[in-house]
Amino acid sequence: MEKLTVDAEGKIVIPPEVIQKRGLHPGDELTLIESAEGLLVYQGGVDAKTSAWWNRLDDRQRLLAEEYALRDENLSEHERDASWNQEAESIEIEAESDELDLSNQLASCSTKA
C-alpha cells in the first residue's frame, strides 16, 4: 500500500516502483472509485482467490452467477445488511448451553490418538 499526496492542481503521482510493478504505461486508464468508504485508484484486475474462483466456473455457471448476482444487487442496502446479520449470537448466560468444555475436547483428542 502506498500513500499518495494530492498537489495544488489535484494531481497525484504514482511512485515509479509501483508503475513498474503494475506494468503501467502512459495513456493507461485507471478507475477512481468514490464511495462512502473512501477513494480507490483501481487498475482493474482481480486478486488471486477471486480470480481462481471465477476461472473454475464454466460458461453456464458464469451465467448462473450473473443471474444470482443481479438478484443480490437488487436488494436494498437495508435488506443486504439484514441478511448478513441474521442469527446474531447472544452473549447472555442463558445461551451458554452450546459451549464446549475444553477439557472434554482435549480428552476426546487423546482418546482418538
Next chain:
Amino acid sequence: MIRRVYERRVRLALAKPPTVLQVEAANSYAHIATIANRLYITEQTANILKRRTEIFAAPILADTRALKKARYLRRWARRLTDFAFSSEDAIVLAYGSFGLDVESKTVGVDAIITTDIRLAEHYERRHGEIKHRFDDMIVNLPETYAVLRLPQVLTTAAILAMV
C-alpha cells in the same frame, strides 16, 4: 470481512467495479490464504454463508473452518462489553480466544481480520486493560484454559500494507 469477499465475487459476476472495502477484503483474504495455516470463521458467518447462493458461498466455506464456542466464550464476551464493544463485536473478539477448532483440537486464533477500522483502533487503544482483565479471568479457570491468549485485531488495510 467475509461479507466483502463474497460481495467482491458478486461484483465480478456482474462485471462491475468493486468498492474499496471489497477490494481490500478480497486482496487481504487472498494474501492471508497464502501465509496462514488455517482460515476460520464464526458459526454465525458459516450459517449465513450456508443460506446464501452456493456458487459464491461454497468456495469460501471450503476455504475456511467454522469455530465452535468453547466454554466461557460468552462470559469473556460479556466482559468485553465493559470496554465499550458492542455485543456483536465482543462475541467475534471472544471467538479469537475461545473459538474451538474441533478437528485440530486447537483453540483461539492468532489474528482477527476486519474491515472495521474503528473496532481495530478501539481494541488497540484498550489492549492493556483488556489483557489485564483477560489474565484475571483465565487464572481462575480450569488449568486447560491457561493456554488461551488474546488475538491481534488487524484491519484489511494493515494486511495489505504488509504485502
